[in-house]
Amino acid sequence: MRKDVGPTIIISDLTRGVLIPRTQRENPIAYLLEDSEILVPIIGYYFYLRETSNKLIYRLGDVVKKRTFRSLLRAVEMINNMREKKLKIFIEVDGVWVKSRKQDSLRGKPIDIIRDKLREITTMILERDDGSRVAVDGIGAIYEDFEAQRITVYGD
Incomplete structure (x- = not known):
C-alpha cells in the first residue's frame, strides 16, 4: 500500500x-x-x-459573546447561532464603500442575511443606528453597498 x-x-x-x-x-x-x-x-x-458538514461548535461554548471575523460567512454562522439563543445582536463593520472606495465603520443590527448559492454571494442587511439600511458583503464585494474587511459580532 x-x-x-x-x-x-x-x-x-x-x-x-x-x-x-x-x-x-x-x-x-x-x-x-x-x-x-x-x-x-x-x-x-x-x-x-x-x-455541508456539521454545525460549528466554538471551543468556549456559550461563553463567546463577542468575536471579530475577516470572513462574512464566519460572522453569519455566529449570528445564526446567537439568533437560535434569542440574543440581541450588534455588529460593527470596518471596510470600504464599494462605489467610492472610502474607508468607513458601520454599526447596527443585522436585519436579514441573503444567500445566493448559485453565484456564491452572501449579503447581510445591516440597519444602522440612524435607521438607514446598508447591504454588506465580504472582501471583493461588487454588488453591495459596503465591502466588509473586519466584522465584529456582539451578543447581549
Missing part, C-alpha cells in the same frame, strides 16, 4: 495563505499565496465544505 498525503493549505486570514503541494518529499516546497484570484476560490470551497 502506498502512503500518499495530499496538499496542505493554511490560510491565516483572507489575505494570505501557504500551500504545501506534497508533504511526503525529501525537500518539501511551500508556496506563499497572496493573490486574491487564487485565494478566493480556495476559501469559497472551504466554506462550501463547512456548510
Whole structure:
C-alpha cells in the first residue's frame, strides 16, 4: 500500500495563505499565496465544505459573546447561532464603500442575511443606528453597498 498525503493549505486570514503541494518529499516546497484570484476560490470551497458538514461548535461554548471575523460567512454562522439563543445582536463593520472606495465603520443590527448559492454571494442587511439600511458583503464585494474587511459580532 502506498502512503500518499495530499496538499496542505493554511490560510491565516483572507489575505494570505501557504500551500504545501506534497508533504511526503525529501525537500518539501511551500508556496506563499497572496493573490486574491487564487485565494478566493480556495476559501469559497472551504466554506462550501463547512456548510455541508456539521454545525460549528466554538471551543468556549456559550461563553463567546463577542468575536471579530475577516470572513462574512464566519460572522453569519455566529449570528445564526446567537439568533437560535434569542440574543440581541450588534455588529460593527470596518471596510470600504464599494462605489467610492472610502474607508468607513458601520454599526447596527443585522436585519436579514441573503444567500445566493448559485453565484456564491452572501449579503447581510445591516440597519444602522440612524435607521438607514446598508447591504454588506465580504472582501471583493461588487454588488453591495459596503465591502466588509473586519466584522465584529456582539451578543447581549
